[in-house]
Amino acid sequence: MAAIEMKHIDKVYDDGFHAVKDVNIDVQDGEFIILVGPSGCGKSTLLRMIVGLEDISSGDMVIGGKRVNDLAPRDRNLSMVFQNYALYPHLSVYENIAFPLRLQKMDGAQVDQKVREASALLELDEHLERRPANLSGGQRQRVAMGRAIVRDADVFLFDEPLSNLDAKLRGQMRAEISRLQKRLGITTVYVTHDQVEAMTLGDRVAVLKRGVLQQLATPRELYENPGNLFVAGFIGSPPMNFVPATVTGDGVELPFGTVTLPDEKAKAVEGKDLLIAGIRPEHFEDASLLDENQRASGSSFRQKVDVVEWLGNETYAYIPFEAPPEVQQQLEQLEKDLDGESMRTQVVIALDGASRIKEGDEAEIHIDATKMHLFDPATGENLTVDLDNAGIVPANEASREEVPA
Amino acid sequence: MKGKMGIQHWLGFAVILVWCLLPVVWIISLSFKSEAETTSGSPQFLPKEPTLDNYREILKDSDFTHALINSFGISLIATFLSVVLATLAAYAIARLDFRGKKLVLSLALAIAMFPVVSLVGPLFDMWRTVHLFNTWPGLIIPYMSFTLPLAIWTLAAFFREIPWEMEQAAQVDGATSWQAFRKVIVPLAAPGVFTAAILTFFFAWNEFVLAISLTSTTDARTVPAQMSFFVGPDPFNPPYSQLATASVIVTIPVIVIVLLFQRRIVAGLTSGAVKG
Numbered sequence: 001m002a003a004i005e006m007k008h009i010d011k012v013y014d015d016g017f018h019a020v021k022d023v024n025i026d027v028q029d030g031e032f033i034i035l036v037g038p039s040g041c042g043k044s045t046l047l048r049m050i051v052g053l054e055d056i057s058s059g060d061m062v063i064g065g066k067r068v069n070d071l072a073p074r075d076r077n078l079s080m081v082f083q084n085y086a087l088y089p090h091l092s093v094y095e096n097i098a099f100p101l102r103l104q105k106m107d108g109a110q111v112d113q114k115v116r117e118a119s120a121l122l123e124l125d126e127h128l129e130r131r132p133a134n135l136s137g138g139q140r141q142r143v144a145m146g147r148a149i150v151r152d153a154d155v156f157l158f159d160e161p162l163s164n165l166d167a168k169l170r171g172q173m174r175a176e177i178s179r180l181q182k183r184l185g186i187t188t189v190y191v192t193h194d195q196v197e198a199m200t201l202g203d204r205v206a207v208l209k210r211g212v213l214q215q216l217a218t219p220r221e222l223y224e225n226p227g228n229l230f231v232a233g234f235i236g237s238p239p240m241n242f243v244p245a246t247v248t249g250d251g252v253e254l255p256f257g258t259v260t261l262p263d264e265k266a267k268a269v270e271g272k273d274l275l276i277a278g279i280r281p282e283h284f285e286d287a288s289l290l291d292e293n294q295r296a297s298g299s300s301f302r303q304k305v306d307v308v309e310w311l312g313n314e315t316y317a318y319i320p321f322e323a324p325p326e327v328q329q330q331l332e333q334l335e336k337d338l339d340g341e342s343m344r345t346q347v348v349i350a351l352d353g354a355s356r357i358k359e360g361d362e363a364e365i366h367i368d369a370t371k372m373h374l375f376d377p378a379t380g381e382n383l384t385v386d387l388d389n390a391g392i393v394p395a396n397e398a399s400r401e402e403v404p405a
Numbered sequence: 406m407k408g409k410m411g412i413q414h415w416l417g418f419a420v421i422l423v424w425c426l427l428p429v430v431w432i433i434s435l436s437f438k439s440e441a442e443t444t445s446g447s448p449q450f451l452p453k454e455p456t457l458d459n460y461r462e463i464l465k466d467s468d469f470t471h472a473l474i475n476s477f478g479i480s481l482i483a484t485f486l487s488v489v490l491a492t493l494a495a496y497a498i499a500r501l502d503f504r505g506k507k508l509v510l511s512l513a514l515a516i517a518m519f520p521v522v523s524l525v526g527p528l529f530d531m532w533r534t535v536h537l538f539n540t541w542p543g544l545i546i547p548y549m550s551f552t553l554p555l556a557i558w559t560l561a562a563f564f565r566e567i568p569w570e571m572e573q574a575a576q577v578d579g580a581t582s583w584q585a586f587r588k589v590i591v592p593l594a595a596p597g598v599f600t601a602a603i604l605t606f607f608f609a610w611n612e613f614v615l616a617i618s619l620t621s622t623t624d625a626r627t628v629p630a631q632m633s634f635f636v637g638p639d640p641f642n643p644p645y646s647q648l649a650t651a652s653v654i655v656t657i658p659v660i661v662i663v664l665l666f667q668r669r670i671v672a673g674l675t676s677g678a679v680k681g
């Protein structure tokens with residue numbers, strides 16, 4: 001078991017591509033850290049630098065107090081589950097799991113005991129003599145895990161282990177990985193681009209964008225206090241709504257009407273002009289379902305609802321809006337960064353399932369202003385972030401350091 | 406193709422079968438005929454009185470058995486060395502990025518395209534000076550240089566097919582580069598190794614031009630060369646039945662090897678390595 005310290009890690013590939021830029025992450029002993037971000041943001045690269053399959057261009061990789069930059073993978077004592085499992089097809093399941101032990105020249109009886117322990121844990125007992133080719137996806141995944149846990153490795157590394165499984169199996173395996181990690185208590189770094197995995201598995205989540213660490217925080221902190229527009233848009237499903245907002249005294253003017261801001265948020269955006277407001281779908285509500293107290297914490301407006309999707313427990317309603325070109329441009333860029341679905345200029349609002357709003361209705365919608373975030377359209381920085389509850393936001397740390405205390 | 410084969414398929418099948426196998430059957434049939442029968446004016450397809458005399462006689466002929474031993478020895482050694490070298494070279498070509506990689510590959514191809522005959526003269530002179538003429542190494546060395554290119558190309562193609570991650574997984578599991586190569590890559594490339602081995606073996610086994618030019622006695626002469634010395638007493642009436650018997654005998658090992666390794670050559674051994 002060991003802690004991992006990544007200090008100013010950079011990776012420049014041979015072709016000159018700068019894949020990882022000045023990443024600092026401290027993984028505590030026994031912690032479960034998730035690396036998440038859109039495709040091509042450098043997650044796998046970072047993981048492969050930890051395990052030693054990729055050279056580190058600059059910076060220090062310290063594992064268990066020892067700088068490992070120049071150690072070969074086999075001298076780092078880490079185990080890894082590859083994105084495509086990389087099982088040895090010419091060996092039986094038993095021999096696949098035993099492979100790392102055989103390399104250590106462990107004696108037969110001990111190998112047998114360890115392999116059986118791992119296979120019992122992963123419920124692979126009845127498949128031990130079979131070949132990987134004849135196993136199902138979930139079984140192969142478990143064999144790969146077995147090979148990783150059989151050895152007393154200091155750290156587990158996972159590279160999108162569930163990405164090729166179907167939804168149901170993915171859910172099962174997710175729970176299994178979580179259980180296993182808790183039980184063994186081994187430091188784990190897990191790469192994914194699946195939000196659900198990121199939010200449910202990790203103690204902390206590191207969000208990467210084009211090789212730059214955006215924020216390192218607990219799932220809750222990421223959700224409630226995203227450090228910038230990118231993190232805000234990346235975490236959450238359906239995603240956060242972004243609408244243009246013009247600062248007016250103690251509030252902001254949204255396309256639907258003016259919303260009064262709580263004091264600390266109003267102070268944070270004082271003197272600004274055009275901003276982007278980020279509001280999660282669930283922070284809208286059908287005003288007719290709220291009592292007086294709840295109404296007090298925000299503002300209501302009347303708006304025509306374009307489309308309504310009733311899901312039983314909740315209802316999604318869509319309201320189109322117009323955005324000025326500066327905001328439009330930033331939103332288009334964001335959409336590209338997230339390599340996500342095209343974000344039309346409409347807001348998605350999640351209403352209670354009891355809501356009776358129908359398509360084409362003019363409805364009274366309430367916005368909870370205390371949960372709203374305001375972003376700088378030029379930099380994407382979250383101006384209303386509560387830094388004490390946002391984990392580590394490198395961009396803000398840098399600007400904080402620049403300001404002489 | 407699903408469903409029953411139609412009559413036309415069977416017909417086509419039969420035509421091809423006859424086309425390919427008729428000469429083979431003819432040779433086998435010849436090998437069971439007595440000399441008198443083959444020299445008679447109107448031979449028939451099947452032997453009138455099948456006899457094993459040809460086989461008995463040829464196996465008593467010490468020149469032939471020597472040649473058989475030479476053939477086995479030279480072909481096996483050439484195959485072994487060629488495959489080992491080709492495996493290492495192909496692995497380097499498939500995995501490493503080094504300067505002059507293209508050059509090595511095209512050079513190898515150029516050598517493979519070189520006509521064997523054009524080398525006979527120079528080799529003859531050279532081997533005589535360095536005392537390799539009429540020795541096993543004198544044949545093994547040229548056989549290797551003619552089969553290595555093909556073996557390297559075949560194996561490099563196989564190595565490229567093996568996912569990089571196989572090897573990386575082995576390294577993470579604690580293997581040295583050599584262990585990863587030996588315990589993971591080579592077993593996975595086994596079909597390629599066998600293919601290369603068979604191609605090399607066939608070349609060395611069947612080669613005639615070098616075998617006849619670079620040998621002078623049965624110290625190193627292989628079977629194909631030895632067969633050209635089966636003249637018999639009458640130059641106008643070669644001992645056809647003896648020649649046919651020798652042909653059958655040299656073909657047997659080839660068939661045995663193919664049958665033995667046939668299952669190994671089936672590709673797709675890497676299936677199951679990855680999620681796909």
Ligand SMILES: Nc1ncnc2c1ncn2[C@@H]1O[C@H](COP(=O)(O)OP(=O)(O)OP(=O)(O)O)[C@@H](O)[C@H]1O
Nearest residue numbers: 013015017019038039040041042043044045046193
């Ligand atoms: N060997 C390489 N040489 C040059 N560039 C590379 C190499 N490997 C990866 N890259 C680049 O580095 C960037 C990060 O790649 P990486 O594989 O880490 O992405 P990722 O975050 O794991 O993406 P995904 O979610 O698609 O797996 C990509 O833009 C990729 O093009």
Ligand SMILES: [Mg+2]
Nearest residue numbers: 043044045159
């Ligand atoms: Mg990846």
